Amino acid sequence: MGLAEPLALSFGALAGILLYLHWQARRKRAYVVPALFLWPSEPPPPRRHRWDWLLLLQLLALAALVVALAQPFVEQAVPRAQMRHVLIVDRTASMQARVGAGTRFQAAVAEAQRYLAEEVGAGDAVGLIALGEEPELLVPPTADVARVSQALGELVPYDSAGSLAQALALARSLQSQARGGFRVAVFSDFADAALPEAALADAKVFPVGEGDRNLAITAVEVHQRPWQPARDTRASVRVRNYGSEPSHGLLLAEVRGQVVLRTGFTLAPGEEQSFLTELLPGPGELVASLVADDLLAVDNVAWAWVAETRPLRVCFVSPQTERWSDLETLAAATGALRWLPRTCARNSSDTDVFVFHRTPPPEDLHAPALVLAPPPDGSRTRGRLRDVALAGWNSDHPVFAGWSPAFPMPFAQAQELVLPPDAVPLLWGRAGERTVLLGWATERQPRQVWLGVDAVSESLLAPDAFSLAVTLLQSLAWLDPREQPVRSWSAGKPFPVAGLGGAEVTLPDGARDRLPQAGMAYVPHWRGRYEFHQGAGSTILLVSAYDAREAAIAPQRVPASLRAGSESDGATAKQRVDWARAFLLAGLVALALEAWLARARAQERPV
Amino acid sequence: MWGKRTARTPQASDPAAPTVSLPLSLLGKLDRLQFILPRPTALREGTVRARSAPAAHGFEVHGYREYSWGEDLRHLDWNAYARTGELFVRVFRAERESATYILLDTSSSMAAPETANSNLGFGRQLVAALAYVCLRRHEPVSVALLGGEAARCQRSPLWRHRQQSLEAARFLAVARPSGRADVAAAVASFLDVALHPGIAVLVSDFFYPVEQAARALALLRARGFAVVAVHLLRASDVDPTLPGGVVTLRDAETGEERTLHWNARTRSMYRQAIERHAQALRACCHDQGLYYVRVDPDAGLEAALLGALPQAGIVG
Numbered sequence: 001m002g003l004a005e006p007l008a009l010s011f012g013a014l015a016g017i018l019l020y021l022h023w024q025a026r027r028k029r030a031y032v033v034p035a036l037f038l039w040p041s042e043p044p045p046p047r048r049h050r051w052d053w054l055l056l057l058q059l060l061a062l063a064a065l066v067v068a069l070a071q072p073f074v075e076q077a078v079p080r081a082q083m084r085h086v087l088i089v090d091r092t093a094s095m096q097a098r099v100g101a102g103t104r105f106q107a108a109v110a111e112a113q114r115y116l117a118e119e120v121g122a123g124d125a126v127g128l129i130a131l132g133e134e135p136e137l138l139v140p141p142t143a144d145v146a147r148v149s150q151a152l153g154e155l156v157p158y159d160s161a162g163s164l165a166q167a168l169a170l171a172r173s174l175q176s177q178a179r180g181g182f183r184v185a186v187f188s189d190f191a192d193a194a195l196p197e198a199a200l201a202d203a204k205v206f207p208v209g210e211g212d213r214n215l216a217i218t219a220v221e222v223h224q225r226p227w228q229p230a231r232d233t234r235a236s237v238r239v240r241n242y243g244s245e246p247s248h249g250l251l252l253a254e255v256r257g258q259v260v261l262r263t264g265f266t267l268a269p270g271e272e273q274s275f276l277t278e279l280l281p282g283p284g285e286l287v288a289s290l291v292a293d294d295l296l297a298v299d300n301v302a303w304a305w306v307a308e309t310r311p312l313r314v315c316f317v318s319p320q321t322e323r324w325s326d327l328e329t330l331a332a333a334t335g336a337l338r339w340l341p342r343t344c345a346r347n348s349s350d351t352d353v354f355v356f357h358r359t360p361p362p363e364d365l366h367a368p369a370l371v372l373a374p375p376p377d378g379s380r381t382r383g384r385l386r387d388v389a390l391a392g393w394n395s396d397h398p399v400f401a402g403w404s405p406a407f408p409m410p411f412a413q414a415q416e417l418v419l420p421p422d423a424v425p426l427l428w429g430r431a432g433e434r435t436v437l438l439g440w441a442t443e444r445q446p447r448q449v450w451l452g453v454d455a456v457s458e459s460l461l462a463p464d465a466f467s468l469a470v471t472l473l474q475s476l477a478w479l480d481p482r483e484q485p486v487r488s489w490s491a492g493k494p495f496p497v498a499g500l501g502g503a504e505v506t507l508p509d510g511a512r513d514r515l516p517q518a519g520m521a522y523v524p525h526w527r528g529r530y531e532f533h534q535g536a537g538s539t540i541l542l543v544s545a546y547d548a549r550e551a552a553i554a555p556q557r558v559p560a561s562l563r564a565g566s567e568s569d570g571a572t573a574k575q576r577v578d579w580a581r582a583f584l585l586a587g588l589v590a591l592a593l594e595a596w597l598a599r600a601r602a603q604e605r606p607v
Numbered sequence: 608m609w610g611k612r613t614a615r616t617p618q619a620s621d622p623a624a625p626t627v628s629l630p631l632s633l634l635g636k637l638d639r640l641q642f643i644l645p646r647p648t649a650l651r652e653g654t655v656r657a658r659s660a661p662a663a664h665g666f667e668v669h670g671y672r673e674y675s676w677g678e679d680l681r682h683l684d685w686n687a688y689a690r691t692g693e694l695f696v697r698v699f700r701a702e703r704e705s706a707t708y709i710l711l712d713t714s715s716s717m718a719a720p721e722t723a724n725s726n727l728g729f730g731r732q733l734v735a736a737l738a739y740v741c742l743r744r745h746e747p748v749s750v751a752l753l754g755g756e757a758a759r760c761q762r763s764p765l766w767r768h769r770q771q772s773l774e775a776a777r778f779l780a781v782a783r784p785s786g787r788a789d790v791a792a793a794v795a796s797f798l799d800v801a802l803h804p805g806i807a808v809l810v811s812d813f814f815y816p817v818e819q820a821a822r823a824l825a826l827l828r829a830r831g832f833a834v835v836a837v838h839l840l841r842a843s844d845v846d847p848t849l850p851g852g853v854v855t856l857r858d859a860e861t862g863e864e865r866t867l868h869w870n871a872r873t874r875s876m877y878r879q880a881i882e883r884h885a886q887a888l889r890a891c892c893h894d895q896g897l898y899y900v901r902v903d904p905d906a907g908l909e910a911a912l913l914g915a916l917p918q919a920g921i922v923g
Binding site for chain 2: 030031032033034035036037038039040041042043044
């Protein structure tokens with residue numbers, strides 16, 4: 001038997017008031033008479049203690065009402081109907097934190113197995129949801145407990161984050177199909193900063209894990225400009241202490257097996273520090289690793305890629321060459337552009353990117369092209385404009401990623417473009433009251449960027465033309481067909497695979513997978529090296545666990561009311577029987593009886 | 608003037624002083640009343656038409672007798688001598704002063720139980736009415752309050768004039784119940800000073816042993832007073848209403864408590880005891896030649912003044 005509101009028992013102190021009033025009333029029963037000598041001196045016969053039934057009834061009524069306020073309940077083991085259990089097992093990165101001799105994830109799986117053995121009764125249905133970056137229904141509700149147990153045994157933790165709220169929502173969606181009882185059991189370390197307590201209200205939770213000692217690499221950044229040689233590149237590694245106590249560690253960084261950074265450090269709780277290295281030996285994988293006595297090892301290793309570079313060969317095709325000197329100056333400034341001779345148009349084999357100025361690109365062009373101020377043809381352009389002000393740019397496109405252009409406004413002259421079906425807009429301008437398209441880009445191979453701005457006619461070297469020059473260079477970098485085959489990525493972050501349909505994927509553990517033909521994104525669940533093989537080409541993904549939500553491994557305090565009891569067994573269910581009404585009724589009956597008895601005594605004829 | 612005027616005695620000129628009020632309708636009836644019991648007289652001449660021995664001087668001619676040698680020649684009736692030639696002297700009956708002393712018991716038992724019309728309240732009204740009866744006829748009257756721990760007897764001056772009725776009422780208004788009833792000692796204290804013979808009316812509930820009451824009454828009688836014992840006894844005192852069962856009784860004067868089982872048997876025992884007490888008191892008074900009147904305060908003041916007291920030959 002339990003009490004839902006035990007504090008209400010404090011009202012029992014009112015019994016003291018009742019007893020005091022009763023004592024006072026008994027004291028007042030002495031009748032004052034003029035003299036005692038005329039009264040019989042015969043004492044009353046000795047008798048046993050006489051109960052004051054009125055007081056007893058009052059105390060009984062008070063006790064019953066106080067207990068009713070405390071909302072007593074009794075949990076009875078009753079045979080139950082078929083029940084549906086949905087097990088949510090946390091497989092996020094923080095579950096790999098060490099606890100005892102194992103990990104939190106192992107403890108959660110063991111707890112879930114115990115739940116299957118002890119809490120699931122015959123005929124019950126069990127479903128299994130894995131809590132990852134997307135909740136995954138591994139086993140729909142089924143009476144085959146062995147299948148669920150097997151799925152639990154095969155479950156492996158991810159190196160990414162997840163949302164408990166989404167997993168709970170998925171579990172709730174299974175409740176509507178349940179005919180009998182329904183229960184959600186959550187096996188997690190509850191390290192989410194925002195614990196969905198409302199969603200957890202009816203769930204049974206099995207918290208695992210403790211401690212918050214964790215050092216994590218939060219980023220490995222390679223500061224390499226386009227076409228910048230690897231030896232001139234710098235790299236930085238950021239490390240953060242997510243624990244509540246100062247932590248010491250040793251940071252190592254290697255490129256092609258050569259140590260480029262080795263440093264020890266001490267970080268205060270919550271402190272983050274960046275370590276820089278400029279001693280990169282050349283292109284290759286940059287591997288940063290932490291040596292520290294912390295609980296979570298997933299975020300102690302991270303990868304980045306130092307790209308191999310060589311100058312971009314650009315073929316410039318234009319009927320006008322009066323600004324040629326500016327372009328040459330720009331190429332010399334970058335140190336990574338090489339303008340090909342004017343005859344390059346006839347021999348395109350040495351050309352990486354074409355630049356067509358006031359010249360339409362040929363239809364059978366097989367190389368990427370940057371088209372500047374194309375001539376009006378009615379289909380791709382709509383006409384020449386003057387004094388066009390810049391209205392906006394596509395900041396989501398790689399050409400404008402990481403910087404904000406500040407164009408001279410207005411442009412002296414520009415060409416209004418027509419957006420092709422497979423292209424995305426890059427630039428918008430405003431001519432009078434009209435918004436016009438000034439640039440677009442297409443991913444269709446070979447890539448093309450069209451800019452209606454006559455960039456060559458503008459003064460590229462003027463101080464206020466910096467943004468235009470950067471736009472040209474960024475466009476050329478994006479058009480570079482020698483796209484780096486290695487990318488750095490974060491675990492759990494969808495990787496766009498629009499051009500990799502059907503590609504074979506080699507996972508970090510050596511396992512192989514195949515992308516669907518129409519897949520748009522691939523989510524790497526674990527850290528490490530992913531290789532996408534399609535035909536002769538391949539793309540490499542270096543995935544690191546950078547999620548701060550998982551690096552903060554301190555378990556949240558789970559309300560005691562949500563913690564699972566272990567008193568039930570599989571064949572019976574604990575049914576809470578509310579006794580508050582019964583006690584309330586008993587109290588009212590006692591009050592009514594007391595009132596009746598008091599009235600009867602009042603009407604009792606005196607002798 | 609005899610007696611000692613105490614500081615608590617209210618002044619007649621004080622309009623704000625509390626007073627004992629009597630119904631106006633009753634005052635008209637009291638005007639026709641007077642004490643009719645035989646009373647001893649004092650040597651002092653007064654207005655009370657009390658019989659005294661024939662004397663040689665006075666206002667009312669009682670008769671004639673023959674002159675004896677040596678008598679004062681001023682008393683000779685020369686007109687009779689002229690008519691008869693015999694020497695006769697006139698004999699007069701003098702009007703002597705006879706005071707009335709009304710003693711009110713103010714012990715705590717007079718206020719028990721605490722009701723709107725307690726024995727003490729009734730007693731104050733009764734004493735004020737009797738004082739008014741006296742003063743209405745310019746008969747001297749004095750009131751004494753018996754009881755209390757500090758002063759066992761608190762005496763008033765001897766009032767003689769009708770206008771002093773209000774003063775008597777105010778004197779009674781300050782009477783408060785206090786102390787245990789030791790009426791014999793209080794009466795003895797009352798008799799400490801020289802008093803004129805007259806009527807002594809003791810108003811009390813007599814809730815003390817008859818022996819103590821007899822001793823007090825005997826003291827008054829020994830001083831030559833015509834003694835009247837007015838016994839205030841309520842019907843509710845004779846037959847109290849108590850809830851059945853075990854009850855605790857507390858003595859109003861001593862605070863002593865007694866627990867008894869109140870039932871028909873104990874109720875009968877109590878009634879018999881109080882009736883025996885009243886009979887013994889009556890017998891004691893009759894044996895000593897005193898007047899005894901039993902008055903029920905619940906019956907009202909008019910019933911006592913116009914019923915019980917006249918029937919006992921006290922007033923008429």
